[in-house]
Amino acid sequence: MKKGNLWRLLFLVSTLALVLTGCGDPELSALDPKGTGADMQLDLIMLSLYIMLGVMAVVIVIFTYVLIRYRQRPGDNHIPKQVEGNTKLEIIWTVIPIILLIILAVPTVYQTFVLAEDAAETTEDPVEIKVTAHQYWWEVEYPEYEIVTAQDIYIPAGERVHIELTSVDVIHSFWVPALGGKMDANPGLVNEMWLEAKQPGTYKGKCAELCGASHAKMDFKVVALERDQFEKWVADMKEPAPEPTTVSAQEGKQLFENNCMACHATDAGQKSLGPNLNGIADRKTIAGFMDNDKENLEKWITDPAARDVKPGSSGPKGMPAFHDKLTEEEISKVAEYLQTLTIE
């Protein structure tokens, strides 16, 4: 038993060490916060962790002591004194936890209200972003700029942005651990939250509510830029994309217009059934999770619902596979065209 306790203690210490070093992917981990919301949340997590580790320490110490001191020794057959209880002790271990919980409750309630504030509380005229969850992608709309895009959410750093969340199908949950927690995207309802990145950077986001076969791949990015860079991004997004120059890309454009336009808009302000592909060449990823290169574009167009892509995503509202509609060569041309859809 003694060994077992030592082992447990070791584990505890290593837990603490791990949490303290704040490890994990710096673009993803909640332990390495890059946003004001995530900062507050981590502070509360650490406060509660310390209190809880204190409680655990007390339990473990008493536990270890009791096991060693009162273990049955060979030949010992005495009948211990039958103790009914001890009012004083019982009051102590009722009152102390109550005090600890009150200590926790104060910052908890305070922060709960701060996180539920309007973005406008601290930021004048915050950027409004409407995020709509679809099985398995995120539509992003900036009503004031008349920009519709997907997967990558651009925000100005150092200020709160106001996010409106909803869903068109099942329940999803919008989670950017490094910036600040999560909020559900419910069909038929609108949720509001604010996000603030302390510094420019790219932060990974995930869908946190089981939403179907490819729930695991419903990733997105939040890209925080300095204010002037952000404004440049807005302006660039509204510029029409340059005409493709190579012949194959021009053919690709034609194929795209014939096969893909029904679901994919390519000019900034337009919503479509599938993601708006304006600036697709500059997206951090394809479909939220694959490296953005030609090979992956082809892979996606060939069969978006393939086992190693997004299984189950070719449903009634999803994107069909094109391997039986277009030849490999044609798919390659479409991909080439998509790579010209850049805003830079």
Next chain:
Amino acid sequence: MSTHVSHAHKKKNILWDYLTTVDHKKIAILYLFAGTLFLLIGGIEAILMRLQLMVPENDLFVGTTFNQLLTMHGTTMIFFAAMPLVFALMNAAIPLQIGARDVAFPFLNSLGFWLFFFGATLTNISWFTSGGAPEIGWTAYAPLALPEYTGTGSDYYVLGLQLSGAGTLIGGINFLVTIINMRAPGMTFMRMPLFTWTSFVISALILFAFPPLTVGLFLMMFDRLFGANFFDVTMGGNVIIWEHLFWIFGHPEVYILILPAFGVFSEVIPTFSKKRLFGYHSMVFATTLIAFLSFMVWVHHMFTVGLGPVANSIFAVATTAIAVPTGIKVFNWLFTMWGGRIQFTTANMWALGFIPSFVMGGVTGVMLALPPADFQFHDSYFVVAHFHYVILGGVVFGLFAGLYYWWPKMFGTLLNEKLGKLHFWLMFIGFHMAFLPQHWLGLMGMPRRVYTYLEGQQLDTWNYVSTIGALIMGVATIVFAINIVMTFVKGEKAPADPWDGRTLEWSIPSPPPEYNFKQTPLVKGIDAFWIEKMQGNKEMTPAEPLGDIHMPSPSILPFIMSLGFFIASFGFIYHVLPVIIIGMGIGLGSMLARSLKDDLGYHIHTDELQEKGV
């Protein structure tokens, strides 16, 4: 030739015996075997999922298949393994602990079991159907669980839970009445063993918590089978209603599971410390307080739904309050051991292993109750770690403690202690290895219920470690199975009182005769049997003269009734009217038969009792 015939004859009898039994001791064994079977199935599902998650971008079970595994794992473990195993212990111990000859409604007891069993079987059969198993999580959130998004698997979920839930509700009511009405003379409420107390409280929880689930399942069933629109937002429905109904049930459900485990520890720890339970009164008080509070905290599962800061704050404070009575319990256990003489039997090892494990689950529970923190924890692996700490480290450790403790009473044999300890240590190590890393996996950004994770997010190492832990738990389970088989083949015979027990069940033979107590015992205080032993008596003082004992007769009707509803379920799922009519006909017909036929039971006469000794 003749021996062959008689052998076959006997075999058939055993099967018939168990199909028709209304004896709580045999129903306990039924629950135990069915629960263990589903525990194994759920465990295999868990290991398959951990294999998929062992390395990033693995290709073993992806998409829907993985979602089916996670749904069936959760549903099976909660409803078809933990619940029946709790009922197994309740059936095995409670009538004995209160000095009763059986439960209040033996027929209903059997009906409760068969409804559960057919419900569980129904849901599991979905694996072999063209629509496959449900893929909606054990929480089955609408609209994912609606026909627009998922197929017949969800129907199997809804109907299977409806059936087994009815069984659980019946079982709960039965135990409520049993504990209120059937206690032996002198066994006042405040003299009841703590396991009986916690079971009493959870029976009340079942009575109030299962109806919301039933209502939710009915709405879901109407949406799915008959095109109603309770959860369809385009038709004025609302998807959040399901979440409320589910968690109004779901939160008390975790207490329905954990409180009996607390009860087991409150029996095991005093027995093997040779001391009475420290703070009995505060233990009872804490149990009832936890039960009350458990109905006022469900929104902590819904902090991210967007109910607003006022609701979130209120439910946060209510939730953290549960830590107080829980803490009281932990300290009472510690101080029961304080000054005692602690014996490290396998049953007690589980109880001792439980204390640090459960405390860890408890403290993460408090952390989860803080909405701002929960915005990070929610639906991440942190939650997965938390509830496995409380359910595995709490409930399952409790079930194992109870099983090693009461096995001799149930079967009259002793489980092998050496294998038992090996089982414990492997499980204990595997458990911490599997779930401890999941705490920080969640904080490092891993959502729960994902079938894979991409490389380069620093999630690889700890997922690997977690899978190794799960595999060690698998090995532990094999050791456990070997122990059971060996005990059946050549187990050491158990005396009536192998552990120097304190409560009534240890005052009668192992296994007890069908009527339990030849004469109803007179209870003189808490730990009634211990009191007698301390006064130098070997047996309980009887409260009545020897007389004829009235016994309920066995009946096949509970089995047939449940079978009827089971058959009807297929009719509902595949919209085949004749099957519905046949199934409902069988079910309602056997209800009618039961109502019209008087069953007077039978008597065991005094001379027979004398003959059997005891």
